[in-house]
Amino acid sequence: MSRTPVGMIHAFLLVAWALALALWRPVPAHNDEAYVLWAIRTHDLPGLIATGLRLDGQPPLYPVLLWAIQQLPLFRSVPMLYLIGLLLAFPFYPVMFRLARSLGGERAGISLLALLAFNPFLAGLMMFLRAYPLTLMLSALTLWLAAKADRRPTLARGLAWGLAGLALLFTFYYGVFLIAAAFIWLLRRPGAGRRRQAAWPGVILPGLAGALWAYFALAPALAIVIRHQGNPGIHPSPLEMVGNLWLTLWSGWAADARFALAAGSAMLLILAWALSIAIRRGLPALGFPLLTGSLALAGFLLVGWRYNFFAARYGVVALPSLLLALALILVHSPRRVQALAVGCAGLLGLIGLSRTILAYTALPENNPWYAEVVTALLERVAPGEVVVVQAPWHYQALLMYAPDAPWHLFDLNEEARWREALRDRPVVWLLGVPAYRGNWEVLEGALAGWIRTVEKEWPAPADAALVRYVPPPEAPSWQPLSVSFEGGLVLEAAALELQGPPGILRVGLRLRAAAPISQPYTLFVHLLDPAGRWIAGSDAEPPIPTPAMQPGASVTFWHALQVPTWLPAGVYPVTAGAYPTGSNGWPRLRTRTGEDVARLGTVSITPRPAWLDSRDGWRCGDLLLSRLTVMRLTSYRQEGPDIFPESGRPDRLWVQAAWRVEAAGAGLPEVIVETDRGVQQLAWQTSSALDVRYAAGEAVVGVWEGEIPPDLRTRRLIVRCPRGEAEIPAYTLSRQRWRWNYSWVFWNRMP
Numbered sequence: 228m229s230r231t232p233v234g235m236i237h238a239f240l241l242v243a244w245a246l247a248l249a250l251w252r253p254v255p256a257h258n259d260e261a262y263v264l265w266a267i268r269t270h271d272l273p274g275l276i277a278t279g280l281r282l283d284g285q286p287p288l289y290p291v292l293l294w295a296i297q298q299l300p301l302f303r304s305v306p307m308l309y310l311i312g313l314l315l316a317f318p319f320y321p322v323m324f325r326l327a328r329s330l331g332g333e334r335a336g337i338s339l340l341a342l343l344a345f346n347p348f349l350a351g352l353m354m355f356l357r358a359y360p361l362t363l364m365l366s367a368l369t370l371w372l373a374a375k376a377d378r379r380p381t382l383a384r385g386l387a388w389g390l391a392g393l394a395l396l397f398t399f400y401y402g403v404f405l406i407a408a409a410f411i412w413l414l415r416r417p418g419a420g421r422r423r424q425a426a427w428p429g430v431i432l433p434g435l436a437g438a439l440w441a442y443f444a445l446a447p448a449l450a451i452v453i454r455h456q457g458n459p460g461i462h463p464s465p466l467e468m469v470g471n472l473w474l475t476l477w478s479g480w481a482a483d484a485r486f487a488l489a490a491g492s493a494m495l496l497i498l499a500w501a502l503s504i505a506i507r508r509g510l511p512a513l514g515f516p517l518l519t520g521s522l523a524l525a526g527f528l529l530v531g532w533r534y535n536f537f538a539a540r541y542g543v544v545a546l547p548s549l550l551l552a553l554a555l556i557l558v559h560s561p562r563r564v565q566a567l568a569v570g571c572a573g574l575l576g577l578i579g580l581s582r583t584i585l586a587y588t589a590l591p592e593n594n595p596w597y598a599e600v601v602t603a604l605l606e607r608v609a610p611g612e613v614v615v616v617q618a619p620w621h622y623q624a625l626l627m628y629a630p631d632a633p634w635h636l637f638d639l640n641e642e643a644r645w646r647e648a649l650r651d652r653p654v655v656w657l658l659g660v661p662a663y664r665g666n667w668e669v670l671e672g673a674l675a676g677w678i679r680t681v682e683k684e685w686p687a688p689a690d691a692a693l694v695r696y697v698p699p700p701e702a703p704s705w706q707p708l709s710v711s712f713e714g715g716l717v718l719e720a721a722a723l724e725l726q727g728p729p730g731i732l733r734v735g736l737r738l739r740a741a742a743p744i745s746q747p748y749t750l751f752v753h754l755l756d757p758a759g760r761w762i763a764g765s766d767a768e769p770p771i772p773t774p775a776m777q778p779g780a781s782v783t784f785w786h787a788l789q790v791p792t793w794l795p796a797g798v799y800p801v802t803a804g805a806y807p808t809g810s811n812g813w814p815r816l817r818t819r820t821g822e823d824v825a826r827l828g829t830v831s832i833t834p835r836p837a838w839l840d841s842r843d844g845w846r847c848g849d850l851l852l853s854r855l856t857v858m859r860l861t862s863y864r865q866e867g868p869d870i871f872p873e874s875g876r877p878d879r880l881w882v883q884a885a886w887r888v889e890a891a892g893a894g895l896p897e898v899i900v901e902t903d904r905g906v907q908q909l910a911w912q913t914s915s916a917l918d919v920r921y922a923a924g925e926a927v928v929g930v931w932e933g934e935i936p937p938d939l940r941t942r943r944l945i946v947r948c949p950r951g952e953a954e955i956p957a958y959t960l961s962r963q964r965w966r967w968n969y970s971w972v973f974w975n976r977m978p
Contacts, residue, residue, distance in 0.1 A: 262619075331554065370547050372391050473495070729835060762913075792928035796922060804825060861873075908933070
């Protein structure tokens with residue numbers, strides 16, 4: 228009797244552990260991970276389950292486990308949560324070894340462990356903050372316990388595999404297909420009678436509990452799917468889904484198309500050769516892995532084809548059976564064929580894993596427009612303000628890029644929660660999808676009468692709009708003006724209100740028509756610096772268009788100016804005026820005195836709240852840099868379901884810094900980026916602020932931008948401050964290098 232090669236087993240387990248740890252990272256790399264992180268950090272246990280039902284529709288076991296573990300101080304950081312996820316999922320490897328050994332002997336177990344150890348897709352799943360790694364482990368455990376119940380059916384073994392199936396079903400809905408397949412296998416003839424005592428407990432436990440959970444959760448889950456999934460422009464056939472799963476299995480999710488096709492084809496040829504030899508030698512009994520794998524795979528294909536859940540990760544329940552069948556085939560082939568299969572799988576796996584590591588370094592996102600949307604909010608939203616998000620993909624993007632941002636973040640469907648937040652009358656931001664504008668009605672109704680401004684819009688395929696709502700003053704103080712403009716428009720009075728949301732200047736205008744006005748006019752309000760240069764402004768038509776105004780009747784409406792985060796404290800003038808609608812601001816209407824603006828007065832501005840990190844940051848002369856955000860933005864175009872970088876166009880490097888002024892009189896820092904070819908200075912976003920000076924203790928936030936050729940990498944930022952400078956690592960790559968990520972077959976594989 229041959230001795231078990233314990234050293235070889237331990238070596239393969241150590242390789243699998245090391246390769247999974249190679250993907251260990253300090254921040255989430257995917258939108259779904261950011262969602263889980265937000266859910267477990269911002270809710271108590273009942274709130275976590277309720278939020279999962281309302282927003283995600285997924286079974287609760289994985290987030291509940293993660294929530295419970297992160298209550299311990301040691302495991303609250305993101306890297307430690309990744310480590311906990313790996314510890315929960317890693318028993319998959321020894322369980323699969325035991326399963327293969329029980330069905331095919333020692334060599335089958337070793338062959339399977341060798342295939343698994345270097346697999347890039349499995350390593351990627353091990354370090355993924357979603358339910359998939361735990362699903363993988365529980366699927367293997369359910370198969371192993373079902374196989375044990377099949378060999379020696381007892382009530383205890385039936386209860387064991389039933390409990391494993393229960394855990395699987397409460398981790399991932401697709402587990403029902405694997406449980407059903409194992410149940411059918413246990414009731415096969417001959418010998419169905421003696422296996423019945425093991426089969427029925429194994430299906431009743433998850434069946435009853437799953438039915439109870441489905442009673443409460445299935446309808447919300449389906450509603451979420453129907454409401455949000457829709458048709459993303461990609462609808463592969465079941466055959467394409469199978470091909471996608473096969474290619475992903477051997478190359479990982481981040482390999483380019485040519486390598487993935489080559490890797491998948493090579494493994495298919497080698498394994499087909501092994502299968503032909505195994506058939507001639509007497510094919511082993513593959514009924515158990517074929518039945519369980521086929522039914523699980525059929526469930527994945529059916530649901531994926533119907534609801535567009537076609538990414539390879541959704542087929543995770545079928546993987547243990549598929550891999551088990553491959554190991555049983557290999558063990559009946561010559562050793563040279565086994566060595567070729569294992570060696571090829573290992574080499575391809577290491578290459579695929581290297582691409583995954585590189586892609587994680589660049590933090591790829593599923594949609595290239597997410598970064599554009601997130602930078603818009605980072606530039607505008609102040610700490611404590613409310614952000615309501617309509618689309619779950621935008622919601623997850625905010626969590627991924629700014630997981631610790633001091634906003635109050637809500638899903639549009641969380642009506643009770645955001646209504647509660649409105650009691651304090653904060654500034655509210657809506658990140659909505661114009662194609663589904665009708666769903667905004669509930670929020671717009673709750674904010675009726677507030678000052679509404681469309682800050683920015685992104686056309687399809689991004690299809691997003693950022694709308695700001697500012698509460699109007701409850702008791703405004705009006706100052707009479709009686710400024711007459713040409714065309715019959717009279718500005719009777721104005722109100723300048725700073726006592727309200729921090730960093731917001733609310734300006735009220737009271738207008739009337741001295742005579743019928745034939746042309747529509749747009750009113751503007753400008754905040755200027757002491758030298759008369761523009762700082763911020765707001766342009767809008769009055770609620771009653773000027774041609775519809777009744778002569779002599781007053782019309783009141785409000786503008787809300789957002790004070791820039793870089794503006795020092797001081798006294799600043801405010802002006803207002805009008806111009807023909809659609810003329811891009813010129814020519815302006817003139818007053819009787821010949822001026823093209825009405826001077827409304829001055830306001831005393833205090834610095835707008837800034838988001839500063841609690842950590843020490845970087846000392847830079849008279850400034851203490853607290854937070855630095857660097858994003859590299861690439862221009863894209865969409866053709867049908869395909870998304871391509873715009874070739875020939877430079878990338879845009881966006882840098883936002885927050886700092887505290889340590890010495891009075893300090894000005895703005897300069898930001899220089901070092902690339903492969905040298906250094907270049909980034910431009911300050913607002914040119915009129917170049918000569919500002921700050922008082923000691925002020926907190927400031929600024930943004931710099933610059934163009935970077937796609938073929939260049941950035942290496943670091945050099946921040947030059949008054950009386951000092953700081954050097955900060957800032958490694959970025961152009962997303963044009965990942966052109967292949969956005970072809971439809973491989974784009975959908977991205978977790």
